[in-house]
Amino acid sequence: MTSVLDRPQGRHAGAAARRRLVVVGNGMAGARAVEEILARRGADQFTITMFGDEPYGNYNRIMLSHVLSGEESDADIFLNALSWYRENSITLHAGVGVDRIDKFTKHVFSNDGRVTPYDTLIIATGSRSHMPPMDGLYTPGGSVKHGVFGFRTIDDTRRMVQHAQQEHHRRAVVIGGGLLGLEAAYGLKSHGIEVEVVHSGGHLMNAQMGPDGGAVLRRSVEALGIRVHTSSRTTAVLGTDRVTGVSLRDRDDIACDMVVVAAGIRPNVDVAVLSGLPVERAIVVDDRLRVQDEDDIYAVGECVQHRGEVYGLVAPLWEQAVVLANHVTGADTSAAYLGSRTATKLKVAGVDVASMGLHGPELDTDEHIVFSEPSRGVFKSIVVRDNKMVGATLLGDSRKVAYLTQAYDRGLPLPEERIALMFDVGGPGEDVGVAELDDGAQVCNCNGVSKKALVDAVKGGCTSVSGAMDATRAGKGCGSCKLLVKQVVEWAADGAVEEDPAASYYVPGIPLDKPALMTAIRKQGLRSVSQVFTALAPGSAEDAKSKMGLASLLKMMLADRYIDERDARFINDRVHANIQRDGTFSVVPQMKGGVTSVQQLRRIADVAEKHKVPLIKLTGGQRIDLLGIPKEDLPQVWADLDMPSGYAYGKSFRTVKTCVGKDFCRYGTGDSTKLGIEIESRFQGIESPAKLKLAVSGCPRNCAESLVKDVGVVAVEGGRWELYVGGAAGAHIRKGDLLATVDDPEEVKLLTGRFMQYYREQANWLERTYAFVPRVGIEHLRAVIVEDSEGIAAQLDAAMQASVDSYVDPWSERDDPLTPGQFRTSLPLTVLPQVPVR
Amino acid sequence: MSADPTDASEVSTEPVSTKSHTLGPVDQIPFGEGRAFGVDGEQVAVFRLRDGTLRALSAVCPHRGGPIADGTIDRQVVMCPLHQHAFSLETGCSSTGAEPLRTYSVQEDAEQNIVLEYPHIRGNSLA
Secondary structure (H helix, E strand, C coil): CCCCCCCCHHHHHHHCCCEEEECCCCHHHHHHHHHHHCCCCCHHHHHEEEECCCCCEEECCCHHHHHHHCCCCCHCCCCHHHHHHHHEEEEEEECCCCCEEECCCEEEEEECCCCCEECEEEEEEEEEEECCCCCCCCCCHHHHECCCCCCCCCHHHHHHHHCCCCCCCEEEEEECHHHHHHHHHHHCCCCECCCCCCCECCCCCCCCCCCHHHHHHHCCCCHCCEEEEECCCCCEEEECCCCCCCECCCCCEECEEEEEEECCCCCCCHHHHCCCCEEECCCEEEEEEEEECCEEEEEECCCCCCCCECCHHHHHHHHHHHHHHHHHHCCCCCCCCCCCCEEEEEEECCCEEEEECCCCCCCCCCCCEEEEEECEEEEEEEEEEEEECCCEEEEEECHHHHHHHHHHHHCCCCCCCHHHHHHCCCCCCCHHHHHHHCCCEEEECCCCEEEHHHHHHHHCCCCCCHHHHHHHCCCCCCCCCCHHHHHHHHHHCCCCCCCCHHHCCCCCCCCCHHHHHHHHHHHCCCCHHHHHHHHHCCHHHHCCCHHHHHHHHHHHHHHHHHCCCHHHHHHHHCCEEEEEECCCCCCCCEEEHHCCCHHHHHHHHHHHHCCCCCCCECCCCEEEEEEEHHHHHHHHHHHHHCCCEEECCCCEEEEEEEEECCCCCCCCCHHHHHHHHHHHHHHHCEEEEEEEEEEEECCCCCCCCCCCCCCCEEECCCCEEEEECCCCCCEEEEEEEEEECCCCCCHHHHHHHHHHHHHHHCCCCCHHHHHHHHHHHHHHHHHHCEEEEEEECCHHHHHHHHHCCCHHHHHHHHHHCCCCCCCCCCCCCCCCCCCCCC | CCCHHHHHHHHHCCCCCEEEEEEEEEHHHHCCCEEEEEEECCCEEEECCCCCCCEEEEEEECCCCCCCCHCCEECCEEEEEECCEECCCCCCCEEECCCCCCCCEEEEECCCCCEEEEEEEEECCCC
């Protein structure tokens, strides 16, 4: 079947009726303004013509520092390729500058001799690098000396890279220690150039922070091997036909092969001045972004002065473009731009920098909270006035930035304990930060994406981080907000605790929290996952995302009374091995307490040889991992190994790591190895809401890393054992909380089992102990588990015992597959890129 | 657009027809699971829903090549085991931003065999 696309015939016929919109400037402001106009059906009203000095489409200027450092190629930073202009029927004169505007006859005169009439004009000429007065900057002919660069355009950047890559160019001086200067220095450093920064201010980035922050930043920058001279003014560029150095006032000359001038920017206002438009520090506009006293001329971006302010950051530009588009198209004639409160969040020379409002206290009554840790490059300063945040500087640690920006923008009430402004005090606080964020808060400052836009994208079906990023362009700018974008998307996908009841569901497909779900299962006598869906799911609908969690819960609750439906299991649990990126599996035999024998090692070696195992790897849990086993070979591998499963694939008890213990270690105070083996023997294969990794150390030196395990045991002098719970050292780092100190290894096993059972019954699906323990509180756990305050200890012990008794080694299924084709290959016929064989 | 499998081979005016492949007894697929089959040098994942009906999609995840037949399903979607991309069992479209999977028409015949309608390409006339 073929179909002909119907073209609206009237569209081109109406071209004559459309007004002529001309945009002078094709940078981020000009192009963004046009995008906003198109989004308001501007194409129906206007024929659009754009002039750009640079012979390209529109690119992301913020990313030039990444191009300089080689992290991105120049092709990657284009926001609108030339095809975009064609697709939107925009006439682009690229590489054509505008000389003059005749505002009376409404014509634009460009330097290619063209005269273009307009009905509505937008000026978005941006700014240029400021060249401060100094000797030797220009050749006698008036052009900038060879080896001297601004840092503003893609051509500047390309020329700088080219110059830096020439063999004999080894040293560079960057004039200016602000944001751009440090970015230039960092970028050049990555080309192996020796870089010195000469800054006239008293400290680095003095526009964004006070002297204390500047000192910490200086330390971080110098640690990169970049030399910094503050309070130094460059008086001359040395050399006749090429750069040989710079002269400083009151200091020795510095020899160099190139000079980058990053001493600020100046608005491009020549055209406006020549054309008789009002210009002070920049082109003067009103709250509609209309040039003062002009009905048909608008201006936007770095070239404008609004209420006395000139902005050099990208975020205000987005806000201006929206207001401008609303007026130009008439979509919302009440729209007004009232100025921007600028909060910057950047990565400068590899250092996270965030700055907003005041740099320091100004009134006697201002509170100033300062934290400084120069050795780690961390500095935080917050200024509070009348219980509202009026300024903050954060260096080297941007975790609280989202919350602080919010507090600054909206004047939120602040926590009484001011330290909570700077640090997450206890518990996993990142989610709280995202949840607290207002809908309108800007998450991505490069592309102006609000939290709401991201959340809407997630609600619209983009439940993957990359999907939401593609849909909104969030995180596609400088990339420094990617972590925050991820947090917002994850938060949005799981549902907000306050707004979305689904957040409390144990699994997404059954609208019940864990206690209610367990009660319903018990009351109705449900014994399989499909029975649970039929009885409890809306419309009795199965839900793929809920199956694994339900299977685990039912097994925990029912032990051997559970009706095991294999389709409810994740592939790992169907075939008792961990699926790898190429669809093969990893096989980890049980090796209790990390203790093995000659026989075991010989057998593992024989199996690895026979099956040509591509990678043999020691795991972090003190076992041996055979990687790259095809599914269909699993039963034979297990048969040849004739060892039980080590459960290195499930949401279950995994392993007990142990140290050498007192038999051999001259420091050991307790038999950690023996106890570790006993714990692993007792709890092997126990299902749980998330994986459980344990350890037993024979002395407080903690060689088995017991303090960062889900359950960690440490022998202490006097034959006593400390029991820690809720530790982690993976994606999260948390030291476990001391649950109890006991005299007897039997007591250790009892409390370990009781804690694990309580966790199995109370924790949310996929909630690791490092989140569960702080959520319920160690005091509560101690009361319930050690002191039996709720009188449920016997019940917990019995339930755990039932689970222990129902243990069957899953690898025994090798002789008698449980389902047809259980171990049949699902791999494509063509072999995929595989993990390289070492 | 269901072609009768008996006369599929006689259609000659169309550049593309479908060809029926019998993939063997349906009970080689457990309820609620999938199995992969090689058809014409391509791999097809066939799923048997818990209501007994069948669905067929291409077996390789467009994201990172994951084995779709090893995925977890419900009545609407299959989730790839590698990175949990979800695809509609009916249309192959992804709800998680991945490229779509190809879908195939599949049913069970009177002898409880799986019958797959696989697009048959004649010559090189088709792009």
